[in-house]
Amino acid sequence: MKALSKIICLFLVLSFSIKLTAQHQSKMEVAVNLELKTLNIKQDITYHNTTNDTLTSIVLNDWNNAFADKNTPLARRFSDEFYKGFHLAKAADRGKTTIINLTDTDFSALEWERSDKDPDYITVRLTRKLLPNEKIDLHLNYIVKIPNDKFTHFGFDQNGGMLLKNWFLSPARFENGLFIKYNNFNLDDIANAVSDYEVEIKIPNQYSITTDLNSVSKDSTNQNYTIYYFSAQNRTDLSLYIEKQNSFRSYDNGSLQVLTNLKNKKIDDFQKAIIIDRVVSYAEKFIGKYPHEKITVSQADYDRNPFYGLNQLPSFISPFQDDFMFEIQFLKTFLNNYLKNSLRLDPRKDNWIYDGIQIYTMMKYMEEHHQDEKMLGRLSEMKLFKSYNITNLTFNEQYSYYYMLMARKNLDQPLGDPKNTLIKFNEQIASKYRAGLSLSYLDDYLNHDIVPKSVKEFYNLNQIGQSNRYDFEKILTQKSPKNIDWFFKTIIDSRDIIDYKFSNVSRTADSITFSVKNKTGIYAPIPIYGIKKKEVVFKEWIEPTKKDSVYEFSRKNADKIVINYDNEVPEYNQRNNWRSLKHVSLNRPIKFNFAKDLEDPDYNQILYIPTLNYNYYDGFTPGVRFHNKTILDKPFNFDINPAYSIKAGTISGSSAFSWNQYYRNSTLYNVRYSLSQNYFHYAPDATYLRLNPMVVFRIREKDFRDNRKQMFMFRQVIVNREASDYITDNSSPNYSIFNARYSNTKTELIDHFSFMTDLQFSSGFGKVSGEVEYRRLFQNNKKLNLRLYAGSFLYNTTNSDYFSFGLDRPTDYLFDYNLFGRSESTGFFSQQYVIAEGGFKSQLEPSYANQWMATLNASYAVWNWVELYGDIGFLKNKHQGEFFAYDSGVRLNLVPDYFELYFPVYSNNGWEITQPKYNEKIRFIITFSPKTLVTLFTRKWF
Numbered sequence: 001m002k003a004l005s006k007i008i009c010l011f012l013v014l015s016f017s018i019k020l021t022a023q024h025q026s027k028m029e030v031a032v033n034l035e036l037k038t039l040n041i042k043q044d045i046t047y048h049n050t051t052n053d054t055l056t057s058i059v060l061n062d063w064n065n066a067f068a069d070k071n072t073p074l075a076r077r078f079s080d081e082f083y084k085g086f087h088l089a090k091a092a093d094r095g096k097t098t099i100i101n102l103t104d105t106d107f108s109a110l111e112w113e114r115s116d117k118d119p120d121y122i123t124v125r126l127t128r129k130l131l132p133n134e135k136i137d138l139h140l141n142y143i144v145k146i147p148n149d150k151f152t153h154f155g156f157d158q159n160g161g162m163l164l165k166n167w168f169l170s171p172a173r174f175e176n177g178l179f180i181k182y183n184n185f186n187l188d189d190i191a192n193a194v195s196d197y198e199v200e201i202k203i204p205n206q207y208s209i210t211t212d213l214n215s216v217s218k219d220s221t222n223q224n225y226t227i228y229y230f231s232a233q234n235r236t237d238l239s240l241y242i243e244k245q246n247s248f249r250s251y252d253n254g255s256l257q258v259l260t261n262l263k264n265k266k267i268d269d270f271q272k273a274i275i276i277d278r279v280v281s282y283a284e285k286f287i288g289k290y291p292h293e294k295i296t297v298s299q300a301d302y303d304r305n306p307f308y309g310l311n312q313l314p315s316f317i318s319p320f321q322d323d324f325m326f327e328i329q330f331l332k333t334f335l336n337n338y339l340k341n342s343l344r345l346d347p348r349k350d351n352w353i354y355d356g357i358q359i360y361t362m363m364k365y366m367e368e369h370h371q372d373e374k375m376l377g378r379l380s381e382m383k384l385f386k387s388y389n390i391t392n393l394t395f396n397e398q399y400s401y402y403y404m405l406m407a408r409k410n411l412d413q414p415l416g417d418p419k420n421t422l423i424k425f426n427e428q429i430a431s432k433y434r435a436g437l438s439l440s441y442l443d444d445y446l447n448h449d450i451v452p453k454s455v456k457e458f459y460n461l462n463q464i465g466q467s468n469r470y471d472f473e474k475i476l477t478q479k480s481p482k483n484i485d486w487f488f489k490t491i492i493d494s495r496d497i498i499d500y501k502f503s504n505v506s507r508t509a510d511s512i513t514f515s516v517k518n519k520t521g522i523y524a525p526i527p528i529y530g531i532k533k534k535e536v537v538f539k540e541w542i543e544p545t546k547k548d549s550v551y552e553f554s555r556k557n558a559d560k561i562v563i564n565y566d567n568e569v570p571e572y573n574q575r576n577n578w579r580s581l582k583h584v585s586l587n588r589p590i591k592f593n594f595a596k597d598l599e600d601p602d603y604n605q606i607l608y609i610p611t612l613n614y615n616y617y618d619g620f621t622p623g624v625r626f627h628n629k630t631i632l633d634k635p636f637n638f639d640i641n642p643a644y645s646i647k648a649g650t651i652s653g654s655s656a657f658s659w660n661q662y663y664r665n666s667t668l669y670n671v672r673y674s675l676s677q678n679y680f681h682y683a684p685d686a687t688y689l690r691l692n693p694m695v696v697f698r699i700r701e702k703d704f705r706d707n708r709k710q711m712f713m714f715r716q717v718i719v720n721r722e723a724s725d726y727i728t729d730n731s732s733p734n735y736s737i738f739n740a741r742y743s744n745t746k747t748e749l750i751d752h753f754s755f756m757t758d759l760q761f762s763s764g765f766g767k768v769s770g771e772v773e774y775r776r777l778f779q780n781n782k783k784l785n786l787r788l789y790a791g792s793f794l795y796n797t798t799n800s801d802y803f804s805f806g807l808d809r810p811t812d813y814l815f816d817y818n819l820f821g822r823s824e825s826t827g828f829f830s831q832q833y834v835i836a837e838g839g840f841k842s843q844l845e846p847s848y849a850n851q852w853m854a855t856l857n858a859s860y861a862v863w864n865w866v867e868l869y870g871d872i873g874f875l876k877n878k879h880q881g882e883f884f885a886y887d888s889g890v891r892l893n894l895v896p897d898y899f900e901l902y903f904p905v906y907s908n909n910g911w912e913i914t915q916p917k918y919n920e921k922i923r924f925i926i927t928f929s930p931k932t933l934v935t936l937f938t939r940k941w942f
Helices: 001-020 063-067 073-080 269-286 297-302 322-340 351-371 377-381 395-407 424-447 451-460 468-479 487-494 930-938
Strands: 023-033 038-048 056-060 096-103 111-113 122-129 135-145 162-165 196-202 208-211 212-220 227-235 241-243 251-253 257-260 294-297 500-507 511-518 526-532 536-544 546-553 560-563 577-582 589-593 604-615 619-627 638-643 649-664 668-683 686-700 709-723 734-747 751-761 764-777 783-796 852-863 866-876 883-895 899-907 923-926
Touching: 023 395, 063 073, 063 096, 122 135, 196 668, 208 294, 251 269, 257 269, 269 322, 269 351, 269 451, 294 297, 294 322, 297 322, 322 351, 322 511, 351 395, 351 424, 395 424, 395 546, 424 451, 424 487, 451 468, 500 577, 511 526, 511 560, 526 546, 536 546, 589 751, 604 638, 783 866, 852 883
Parallel strands: 023 196, 257 294, 589 604
Antiparallel strands: 023 038, 038 135, 056 122, 096 135, 111 122, 162 241, 196 227, 208 241, 212 227, 251 257, 500 511, 511 546, 526 536, 526 560, 560 577, 604 619, 619 638, 638 649, 649 668, 668 686, 686 709, 709 734, 734 751, 751 764, 764 783, 783 852, 852 866, 866 883, 883 899, 899 923
């Protein structure tokens, strides 16, 4: 039987070897023009049809042409992630490919096409059918304009050099009877076919070149330039680094030459050599031997996809030793390049395998070489942080929390989804980490080194032919003594969550009997631990097949049983995972922590932090905020912020209580129930109390990358105001308003569109309003903002303008806006501007409408953040005719929605700029809320 197995294996190796040796060849002559930032390329491609299909065309990837203009798929991807750099860039900073001619074996011109929709690959029409096992020669001449490296970290740099990636035309991967046609989305997942390369490249003498290709020879006889000759076999991509001063150092451990320019000036070359040798040796032992002689590990590679965590802090506050910082950066980048250059997978469709093996290997490496390293590094040793749960986590445990950060927001995605469909945080962090965790989970469950052996076997399979995820799955399944279909169905191909809890626990001196409740109905094995004084006394894997399963274990003196104690399983909620065997009480003690912490399943955490607010009537309002909002979201949150108003000499503050209900498999993905309270001064001599019970329904598209969001909100706003001698609006001081609102927003860098309707009812009035907003960033980098607002009373029996539509500023009777002086009609605080209702900037009379109002606000950017604005509108009051209002001026849009200035020029008041006390007419937006500013940076991630 063993002999038969060997014969079959030999046959498979030989058959794959035939595929591998009968591949494509590409010969290139490249002349580098560093002044023009171009490559003049003469290329000969020998395309060998190794498939069983007859080909009438060939697809060549040309990802450099993705930088050609502002309308390519790559440009739209940048816009979708709110990256302005590419859209604002000059034409000289972009890249493109200009094909001069393309001929076949007989040097007859071939037809080729490149569509506007897909500019990053070309389809070559063959003059004759290419039968299986036949070859054809393609001869190409083209010019490649290299883009600026500020877009992707690859391209021409500010020092006059070039970092080249995806810079030439290459045959696309062919699979299942089709060419794989992928657009360049800056995901480092080009699907090239495996080819052999011969590269002749000419560069100026004062420059050096670094590459992982094999050096053949060098011709430096010319005094102006040097010609380098390189070769490579069985490659899908090539990287070249052209620099004035070579920043790469070479390290050779006898089996592999490593060229790296990772920045770390605080450790010497000897220390780096030790670390590099340790990493290289481990990778070869754990994964398999690297198939090439050299590998590059560049700073650009790391910057594109760094190790996200505390090690990204500036070096002077870094919690890690300098050598460890270099080691973790090198380890991550080295493994990424190691696998990308070795595995013959579809890098977009099967991306989870790349990520899984990379992170899984990193976890195993840390267990072997840095087992005691903590997530917070040296901070974990400081007494100041000892009470925090985050300080107790090992370095490897942080992977689970980064994944759970998205799962708790209901934003996680299946690992098996194509890479281009993942939102940025998942693509670069959460899904990547979960892929490694999943292999670690399977390894722990199966034991006996089944997963490491499968990784090695799969890696070796990739050295002899093209592969896919099903090859990996087949190897794992064949080696496993248990059925692991659940792993691929649940862990890889779904976003189903795992959540178990104990029920009906009973114990004797010798045994424990318990039920495990499967809260989600998703089958997945889970480990049960017995703990005595924080030491593990037993560990048993169980495989619940029902929602309620009963088990009995030997107690072994355990005083507590815990589900998933070491967090091997990516479980949704660990707060319900333990039961004490000492007593019946399940109450967790309360633990107070300053600022933030990770969720601690053993305690009820209350976090506190000093606060400081301000308004004109309360003055500065110091306080203390007590809340339970840990780093991971949870269903129930409370936030209590008692404060003291220094100016008024009274107690003030706010509080909020909320419950979030998430729906995993619905476009209605979140329902939030909340109750909030605010107690502050609204006038110098009067306070207000607002109660706001509310329910919000949030809807998203099935495509998580779609930025469209919809919301339905229903609330009852109850306001009790003290009477004030300062206010003479004759309105009722106490009132209750029902408010229903719907919003539909789709936003990105180029286009923003939002639509909102609002309905309000109270005993004194009923009103309906709508708002449409549109923003457009044009090809010439000018920006247009349009906002249309219309509102009408359904009935109105009030006798003041307190509830009327505001032309230039709302009265904010719902107390939604952070107005510093909400009752001021003159002075600095009356100049605060809120984009609401009429949206005018000039203060006109009449400034309120108690029947209806319709306005149009527009602004146009003329230079950077300098804009011209104009507003027009009609408003109608009872017993008066319609009033036509208009104004215009200059807007300084310094930080959108955070810090803006408006300078009126001309309106119904005439030339305002020439009128006295002009400084009192200037309007401003200033927001001190950190959430508003943070959103500008986080919106590209989620």
